Amino acid sequence: MRISQLSAASGVPIPTIKYYLREGLLPAGEQTAATxxxxxxxxxxxxRLIRALLEVGRLPVASIGQIxxxxxxxxxxxxxxLGTAHYALASPVDAGPDDREHQAALTRVDELIGDMGWSIAPEAPTRDELAQVLVRLDxxxxxxxxxxxxxxxxxMMRLxxxxxxxxxPFDGPRETAVESLVIGTVLYGRAFDVLRRLAQESESARILGGR
Amino acid sequence: MRISQLSAASGVPIPTIKYYLREGLLPAGEQTAATxxxxxxxxxxxxRLIRALLEVGRLPVASIGQIxxxxxxxxxxxxxxLGTAHYALASPVDAGPDDREHQAALTRVDELIGDMGWSIAPEAPTRDELAQVLVRLDxxxxxxxxxxxxxxxxxMMRLxxxxxxxxxPFDGPRETAVESLVIGTVLYGRAFDVLRRLAQESESARILGGR
Known part of the structure; x- marks a missing residue:
């Protein structure tokens, strides 16, 4: 198909498609004539993958390039x-090795990971994210x-x-696996958050309704 | 204590405290002399409540005023x-009664609420939030x-x-109940999200490690 048809089929405007081509996010088409x-x-x-990463994952274009x-x-x-995609979805945490509260919380996170028997890479940004939440709760x-x-x-492990x-779909095309992971992580994450707040409202009504 | 001591004890700068006083977020002190x-x-x-709503809940000052x-x-x-505080934590959804996809998704949300036996107010913004996620997944x-x-x-109900x-602490001071709800909803929500991503990484390692 020509670029105009690709635009119509994907819903992505032609100038945006040209930008993705220049940035190397989209491979070049097959040249059939000079223009x-x-x-x-x-x-x-x-x-579709780029759109999911941008709109659902809200990732910057540089991170999308890495994925x-x-x-x-x-x-x-x-x-x-999948790890590259997954780590790109994490929120960066600003805490150095001198931050003693953060380091103490990281030790607790590592103990939890050990207790759970989880395989987590030492450079996983999720470790810092959880440590940050623990520090703020304290x-x-x-x-x-x-x-x-x-x-x-x-x-969460059960879930x-x-x-x-x-x-x-680990056995399907590589792009489909990454797309599912991003959509699943972000959109289902949002669904769980909303379901949790619905359950909280209902439980609060039940507990306080009798008073 | 004087305003300077209140600032030192709370960590909130004096000009910010004066702003909260002007906006009616903080009740006036007891006037002991003209100045x-x-x-x-x-x-x-x-x-502490204002700080939790601002920094943890990331709520605009107008919403904090309502709470x-x-x-x-x-x-x-x-x-x-608690409902006022809880609803202020929801993300506004832009979907009118003419949006047929959204209305169809809302029907599914209401069926789920009925199946779960949940007590949810008809005006709860969480209903629209969940409907929006369903539309995007589709x-x-x-x-x-x-x-x-x-x-x-x-x-989530079990959680x-x-x-x-x-x-x-439903039986404690009103402010403490609202503060716990906001901190619990936002910070534990964040903790669940991170724990879910840790579990995903570990499960992905287990499933793909054997190949």
């Missing part, structure tokens, strides 16, 4: 490719005990292993 | 006061089936009723 290139199904799928490089490099194992006088943390981790992971 | 006012424990507690009005009006029942080709949704809702709600 004409043909695009196909892989381009459509790639546009696409990992998708395109067939020598990158699938787990590492500062606000609502510390999370190790027992509570462990119970929450057990429940992920029983309901979530079998939805990722 | 001198005394502040006490309730002012410190109120500053504080509900805290101060002793005629507002506790459930309604659009991205990863629809959430009713069975899946129900399983997620069951798990909330078994682990979360007993932490809200």
């Amino acid at each position: 004409r290139a043909e695009y196909g199904e892989p381009h459509l799928r790639r546009l 696409i490089a990992a998708v395109e490099d067939e020598d990158t194992p699938v787990h590492e490719m 500062q606000l006088g609502m510390p999370a005990g190790d027992d509570g943390l462990r119970q929450y981790a057990d429940l 992920v292993s029983e309901l979530e992971m079998h939805k990722i | 001198r006012a005394e502040y006490g424990e309730p002012h410190l507690r109120r500053l 504080i009005a509900a805290v101060e009006d002793e005629d507002t029942p506790v459930h309604e006061m 659009q991205l080709g990863m629809p959430a089936g009713d069975d899946g949704l129900r399983q997620y809702a069951d798990l 909330v009723s078994e682990l979360e709600m007993h932490k809200i």
Whole structure:
């Protein structure tokens, strides 16, 4: 198809498609004449991935470039490719090795990871994210005990292993696996957050309704 | 204590305290001389609540004003006061009655609420938030089936009723209940999200490690 048809099929405006081509996010079409290139199904799928990363994951274009490089490099194992996408979804935490509160919280996070028997890379940004939440809960006088943390981790592990992971098509095309992971992580994460607040409202009504 | 001491004890700068006084977020101190006012424990507690709403809940000052009005009006029942705070934490959804996809998703949300036996106010913004997520999942080709949704809702209900709600001090001062609700909803929500991503990384390592 021509670029105008690719635009119509994907809903992405032509200037935006040209920008993705220049930035290397989208592979070039097959040149069929000096001013004409043909695009196909892989381009459509790639546009869908970019849209998911931008609109659902709210990732900056630079991070999207890194993820696409990992998708395109067939020598990158699938787990590492998914890790690149997953880590790009984390919120950066500004805490150095001199931040003693943060370091103490990181030790608790590592203990939890050990207790759960989880395989987590030492450079995973999620470790810092959880440590930051623990520090803030302490500062606000609502510390999370190790027992509570462990119970929450057990429940999340059940959610992920029983309901979530079998939805990722690990054996399909690399792009589809990354897309599912991003959409699943971000949109289902949002769904869980909303369901939790619905459950809170209902429980609050039940507890206070009788008074 | 004087305003300078209140500032030192709370960590909130004097000009910010004066701004909260002007906006009515903080009650006036007791005037002890023409240019001198005394502040006490309730002012410190109120500053802690404002800080939690601003920094943890990231709420705009106008929403904080509404929550504080509900805290101060002793005629507002506790459930309604908590509802005001809870609803202020929701993300506004831009979808009108003409949006057919959204209306269809709202019907599914109401069916889920009915199936769960949840007591949710008809004006709860969470209904629109969940409907929006369902519409986006559909659009991205990863629809959430009713069975899946129900399983997620069951798990969240367990989390909330078994682990979360007993932490809200419903019988304590009104401000403390609202503060716990905001901190619990926002910071524990963040903790669950991070724990879920840790579990995803570990499960992904386990599933792909054997290949």
